[in-house]
Amino acid sequence: MSVLSPVAAIGRSTMGALAAIGRIAIFAGRTASHVFRPPFYPREFATALAGIGYFSLPVVGMTALFTGGALALQIFAGGARFNAEAVVPQIVAIGMVRELGPVLVGLMIAARVTSSIAAEIATMKVTEQIDALVTLSTHPIKYLVVPRVLAALITVPILVGIGDVIGVFGGYLVGTLRLGFNPAAYIQNTVDFLEFWDIASSLIKGAAFGGIAALMGCFYGMASERGAQGVGRATKASVVAAAVLILAANFLLTQAFFSV
Amino acid sequence: MIKLDGVEKAFGRNRVLRGINLEVPRGKSVVVIGGSGTGKSVLLKCILGLVQPDSGRIMVDGKDAGRGDRDAFLAQFGMLFQGGALFDSLHVWENVAFRLLRGSLKRPREEARAIAIEKLRRVGLKADVADMYPGELSGGMQKRVGLARAIAAEPQIIFFDEPTTGLDPIMAGVINDLIREIVVEMGATAMTITHDMSSVRAIADNVAMLHGGVIQWYGPVADLDNSGDPFVDQFVHGRAEGPIEAVR
Incomplete structure (x- = not known):
């Protein structure tokens, strides 16, 4: 084995990653170019709205509820070390709205929606349904990708908003029932502390994460190789890529919104 | 009429099509036969533009298949996929x-x-x-x-990709008869790919044999049993011995 082999391997991986980023960027560009050009597929859009938005509500709600409750317990226990137990409502609110709400909803969407989109489109590809679409004069990006990405861009911010409220409510339940906070004071502290930009940034993050989640599912589904193994690989790659990109985008957006 | 002139397609080092020359006359039913993996499906997909050929020319009714209004081009075609693709x-x-x-x-x-x-x-x-x-x-x-x-x-042109694969002989016969009836009734140009000889005899006006990336033999279905081509003879009679390697 040559001394340069590890260097060559790093080079190959880097080139591979850059090529993948390039392909994703081209795919995103092609998707964007089809958004405003007819024909439009309102039925597919409505189906995607329900699949991505409405049917994700239970998992988003449960995740937010338990996270908000756990956050209240952690802040109370941590705050007790320097007599700051009283800040539980404020920290739960800011933690859920600015950070945990959008990130956890984004990751749940990656798990639930990205995987489902990738598996569905990859299966369509290996069973020649995508080829059939083309022969039926229907552009696969217009018919399969645009409705899903648009639906995610619209519904995930709404899910994040709902997740934020449920997460704060989880903190409220633990704070009032377990930690002895006054219910009215808890709500008052939460409302007084949150600013408009906290909520707006949360929703903007939601839109970005939703777009990433749907786009990754579509991209890896369309790029799937043949056979059941190809579908499996596409699904796994889509979820990993979506999760990593969501976390990276979260850092960049947080840096852009809140850096001092 | 569909006319292919020197169509080539490779996937990496695998040169699947090595210069296909073929004419499918208007209103005729042409069946392309050949072993598994010889590029029959790739050939159909090249005509439809689902796979881009590396070189050569494909003309449909005198128009270059790769140019012009894509929707109008595809509107001429109907296709039955191997697995249905429903x-x-x-x-x-x-x-x-x-x-x-x-x-x-x-x-x-x-x-x-x-x-x-x-x-x-x-x-x-x-x-x-x-x-x-x-x-x-x-x-x-x-x-x-x-x-x-x-x-x-x-549509004016219908493609059938392995229409009887996976069906029992009776159902295969039913599908073959249906294809023949419909093609005649509609006056459509039909191109079928198969390695099922009962389909060939039921559907074809003309037969083309694809082997080694080229059209090895082309002629009327009536001449199939007396083609004089050792590749066609081996294929038609399903013999392991002959110029076509049994293990590909």
Whole structure:
């Protein structure tokens, strides 16, 4: 084995990653170019709205509820070390709205929606349904990708908003029932502390994460190789890529919104 | 008429098509035979533009297949895919009427549904199948639905990709007869790829044998048994011994 082999391997991986980023960027560009050009597929859009938005509500709600409750317990226990137990409502609110709400909803969407989109489109590809679409004069990006990405861009911010409220409510339940906070004071502290930009940034993050989640599912589904193994690989790659990109985008957006 | 002139296609180092020259006359049914992995499906996909050929020219009714209005080009074609390629999430009738529910051929839903049911009847399926999902149908029924979808918009050219693969001999015979009837009735140009000799004899006016990336032999189906070509003879009689390697 040559001394340069590890260097060559790093080079190959880097080139591979850059090529993948390039392909994703081209795919995103092609998707964007089809958004405003007819024909439009309102039925597919409505189906995607329900699949991505409405049917994700239970998992988003449960995740937010338990996270908000756990956050209240952690802040109370941590705050007790320097007599700051009283800040539980404020920290739960800011933690859920600015950070945990959008990130956890984004990751749940990656798990639930990205995987489902990738598996569905990859299966369509290996069973020649995508080829059939083309022969039926229907552009696969217009018919399969645009409705899903648009639906995610619209519904995930709404899910994040709902997740934020449920997460704060989880903190409220633990704070009032377990930690002895006054219910009215808890709500008052939460409302007084949150600013408009906290909520707006949360929703903007939601839109970005939703777009990433749907786009990754579509991209890896369309790029799937043949056979059941190809579908499996596409699904796994889509979820990993979506999760990593969501976390990276979260850092960049947080840096852009809140850096001092 | 479909005319292929020197069409080549390689996937990496694998040169699948090495200069295909073939003419499919208007209104005729041409069957392309050849072993598995010889590029028959790739050939059809090149004509439809699903796979881009590396070189060569494909003309359909005198027009270059790679140029001009893509929707108008594809509107001339109907295709029956090997596995049916029916859309799982849509009802059977929505599959059949897919082209009639959207795009330039769009019609009111009720009218599209009526046409779909009529086409389903044409391929021997009852109206109550219309509201089922493809996953609820047997393999033979799925092929029929695929056939109904291929003919729904009354195309001038119909492609059949392995129409009888996976079917029992009786159902294969039914599908072969249906294809022949429909092609004659519609006056359509048909191109079928298969390695099922019963399909060849039932469907073909002319036969082309694809081997080694080129058209090895082309002639009327009546000449198939006396082609004088050792490749065709071996294939038609299913012999392990001959110029075609049994292990590919």
